[in-house]
Amino acid sequence: MRMAALIAGLLLSSVALAQVSGTNPTQPPTASGSMPPAAALDSVQGNSMEYARADHTHAVRVQRTRVETSSDGTATWTFVRPIVLPAGRFPIIANMIESGGLPITVQVTGWTSTTDGTNTTFSSVTVQAQQARALPGLLLNLTALLNYVVFQNAGAGVKVHLWAADPTQ
Numbered sequence: 001m002r003m004a005a006l007i008a009g010l011l012l013s014s015v016a017l018a019q020v021s022g023t024n025p026t027q028p029p030t031a032s033g034s035m036p037p038a039a040a041l042d043s044v045q046g047n048s049m050e051y052a053r054a055d056h057t058h059a060v061r062v063q064r065t066r067v068e069t070s071s072d073g074t075a076t077w078t079f080v081r082p083i084v085l086p087a088g089r090f091p092i093i094a095n096m097i098e099s100g101g102l103p104i105t106v107q108v109t110g111w112t113s114t115t116d117g118t119n120t121t122f123s124s125v126t127v128q129a130q131q132a133r134a135l136p137g138l139l140l141n142l143t144a145l146l147n148y149v150v151f152q153n154a155g156a157g158v159k160v161h162l163w164a165a166d167p168t169q
Contacts, residue, residue, distance in 0.1 A: 032056075062165045069129045073154030074109070077162055078124040087120050091164045095127070098159035103132040106160055125164065129155030 032050035036058050063083075067075040083091045095106050110126035131153045 069158045076126045083122045094163045096161045129158040131155040
């Protein structure tokens with residue numbers, strides 16, 4: 001009899017604790033119906049009583065692709081997911097170049113975007129690659145050297161790996 005009273009007391013205590021904590025031990029947790037949060041720099045423990053589905057995915061804040069420049073050295077990348085930022089801010093574009101030979105520089109030369117005055121939605125970016133040219137074998141006079149432009153040739157066929165990130169600050 002004493003054991004039965006002890007068990008009944010423990011069960012009542014667990015039910016009271018569950019009511020205070022917002023859980024109900026008689027009902028199993030339900031599957032989450034909302035999108036999982038994007039990956040974050042800092043982790044958060046969370047307090048949801050819903051469980052994650054086995055096939056869920058997390059959005060990333062960084063997109064990446066590999067483009068090849070055309071004969072004029074340009075390439076346009078259309079983002080898989082438009083990047084929305086407060087007006088006046090721009091996505092961060094980083095690149096890494098596949099090249100053997102002369103140095104190459106890549107710079108952003110244009111954006112495709114729309115704005116509502118508060119936010120700007122970026123849908124693509126255009127980059128320009130320029131390849132250094134070799135110095136002439138013979139410099140006949142100082143004027144030729146003074147007017148020499150190192151990055152003048154279009155970087156045609158350059159394979160550029162691009163990353164676009166929403167600014168964090």
